[in-house]
Amino acid sequence: MSVPFGNPLLALGVVVADAYLGYRPLMHWANRLARWSVRIVRPRRTPFLQSCGVAVMPAWCAIQIGVYLVIAGVAGLPVLTLFGTRFDWTLIPRGVLLGVAEASCSMVLATAVFRLLAPLRQAQRGGDAAFEYQTLGQSGWMRSYLYVLSRLPLPLALGVVMLPLLGEELIFRATAIPLLLPWGVGPAVILSTLLFTAVQVLALPSWYQAAGPVSGALVMGAAHGLLFAEYDNLLPLLIAHVTFLGMLIDPGRFRIPPRPRRGRSGS
Amino acid sequence: MSPILTPSREVALDLWLTLVLLGLSPAMLASWLQTRFPEFARRLPIDWYGVVLVTMALGSYFALGTPPRLLSSLTAGPAILLGLALGAAAVGVELAVLHLVPRASAAGREASRPRAPADVPIGDAVVWRLRDHGPAWNSGLANLMVPAVLEELIYRQALLALMTPAVGLALAVVVSTFSFGLIHLYFGVGAVLSKWLIGGLFVVAILAGAGLLSVILAHCVLNGTAFALRRRRPAAQWSNWAGRRA
Numbered sequence: 001m002s003v004p005f006g007n008p009l010l011a012l013g014v015v016v017a018d019a020y021l022g023y024r025p026l027m028h029w030a031n032r033l034a035r036w037s038v039r040i041v042r043p044r045r046t047p048f049l050q051s052c053g054v055a056v057m058p059a060w061c062a063i064q065i066g067v068y069l070v071i072a073g074v075a076g077l078p079v080l081t082l083f084g085t086r087f088d089w090t091l092i093p094r095g096v097l098l099g100v101a102e103a104s105c106s107m108v109l110a111t112a113v114f115r116l117l118a119p120l121r122q123a124q125r126g127g128d129a130a131f132e133y134q135t136l137g138q139s140g141w142m143r144s145y146l147y148v149l150s151r152l153p154l155p156l157a158l159g160v161v162m163l164p165l166l167g168e169e170l171i172f173r174a175t176a177i178p179l180l181l182p183w184g185v186g187p188a189v190i191l192s193t194l195l196f197t198a199v200q201v202l203a204l205p206s207w208y209q210a211a212g213p214v215s216g217a218l219v220m221g222a223a224h225g226l227l228f229a230e231y232d233n234l235l236p237l238l239i240a241h242v243t244f245l246g247m248l249i250d251p252g253r254f255r256i257p258p259r260p261r262r263g264r265s266g267s
Numbered sequence: 268m269s270p271i272l273t274p275s276r277e278v279a280l281d282l283w284l285t286l287v288l289l290g291l292s293p294a295m296l297a298s299w300l301q302t303r304f305p306e307f308a309r310r311l312p313i314d315w316y317g318v319v320l321v322t323m324a325l326g327s328y329f330a331l332g333t334p335p336r337l338l339s340s341l342t343a344g345p346a347i348l349l350g351l352a353l354g355a356a357a358v359g360v361e362l363a364v365l366h367l368v369p370r371a372s373a374a375g376r377e378a379s380r381p382r383a384p385a386d387v388p389i390g391d392a393v394v395w396r397l398r399d400h401g402p403a404w405n406s407g408l409a410n411l412m413v414p415a416v417l418e419e420l421i422y423r424q425a426l427l428a429l430m431t432p433a434v435g436l437a438l439a440v441v442v443s444t445f446s447f448g449l450i451h452l453y454f455g456v457g458a459v460l461s462k463w464l465i466g467g468l469f470v471v472a473i474l475a476g477a478g479l480l481s482v483i484l485a486h487c488v489l490n491g492t493a494f495a496l497r498r499r500r501p502a503a504q505w506s507n508w509a510g511r512r513a
Contacts, residue, residue, distance in 0.1 A: 101285040101288035107292065
């Protein structure tokens with residue numbers, strides 16, 4: 001088997017750098033791109049910050065696609081066959097079922113972790129640990145997804161939400177798994193899962209809130225890593241990821257207070 | 268004849284992962300469905316938990332490409348007698364563990380109580396239906412016995428058959444028994460411990476050639492006894508969450 005970049009350690013460095021760049025400097029550039037595009041489009045009914053929260057998703061995805069194309073060109077990774085050589089409609093329901101299974105297993109793991117951590121949190125800060133967890137669940141990067149799912153029409157919301165998830169699959173499966181495979185399937189899956197788990201805690205207000213996303217990342221990272229190592233097809237993984245998010249994020253509980261009307265010049 | 272069912276075809280990895288992950292968490296999925304679609308469940312003779320288990324059982328045996336095998340090395344008569352004996356043993360284990368393990372503290376239960384009114388643990392939905400309808404054939408009995416049959420089909424045959432070729436018999440037994448205990452978390456830590464022991468007992472019986480019919484019968488005896496004992500409680504104490512009302 002040829003080793004991408006000629007050196008497994010270099011390949012590991014590229015994977016770690018890809019993840020770091022994607023969630024730090026490139027996220028910053030995605031935010032700038034989103035603000036620039038919202039200033040051009042000037043949506044009238046949606047506040048500026050919420051519009052940026054929506055626009056950053058396709059912006060970040062576009063940047064990640066560009067990064068993947070560069071890495072794929074250098075390392076010889078697949079581009080046109082990322083979603084399979086031919087369309088297989090059975091992958092859609094199978095992806096949905098996989099997402100449902102991952103979500104339910106993640107909920108069990110998150111519940112167990114929460115029950116372990118709640119006494120620690122209560123000892124640390126006092127108050128109601130369960131209520132704090134439910135409130136924090138609407139903050140951080142989850143807020144962007146909640147806003148999109150609660151405010152946009154469902155088909156459009158799913159399309160928008162799918163984009164950053166595609167970016168994550170490109171980083172942690174399409175890039176990481178082939179580059180780390182010279183280490184073996186097991187180490188490749190474990191390393192990509194650890195990276196995927198680590199980035200979930202970014203932009204969250206506290207370690208306590210990270211219990212849920214970390215639990216989900218552990219389950220999904222392992223499952224998707226194994227599947228991509230076996231099949232090299234991102235389509236069912238992307239569908240599973242969207243299903244997973246749709247099950248665990250409840251837009252029905254997300255409420256934005258109505259913005260007071262200031263006239264047409266307000267934004 | 269091998270005590271473990273042999274798949275007649277290779278199971279695709281994504282399907283295998285789906286079934287194994289669902290096998291770890293059917294009660295959680297059922298709680299999620301119960302919370303999101305409570306009205307739909309009221310029209311069914313069994314709750315969402317039964318629906319999830321039926322789907323899992325059908326999916327597992329479809330993936331394996333072989334129907335469930337009820338009898339192994341025993342014929343029907345001895346299998347039934349063995350099932351009754353296993354059921355009595357399981358009841359003894361359950362009562363012993365619940366007597367020895369202290370119940371979760373009120374503070375601990377309160378700390379993990381669902382906050383949103385719509386959050387309905389699936390265990391609440393099941394016990395309310397049993398309390399309101401009793402062991403009638405069309406509702407309470409279905410909710411009592413159908414999960415027993417399906418859980419045995421899944422955890423004592425289908426999951427073992429799916430996992431053994433991939434991870435070996437020992438790990439398959441550990442994972443399926445662990446999952447079987449975990450799905451009873453609603454009933455408390457004591458119930459989880461007792462189900463681990465009872466699940467281990469049933470798996471040993473399966474590996475010794477008892478057949479699925481015996482463990483299904485044993486589980487039905489266990490569920491029926493548990494229901495009879497719970498009926499003796501006042502109605503307000505049927506739920507495991509302090510202060511909840513149907």
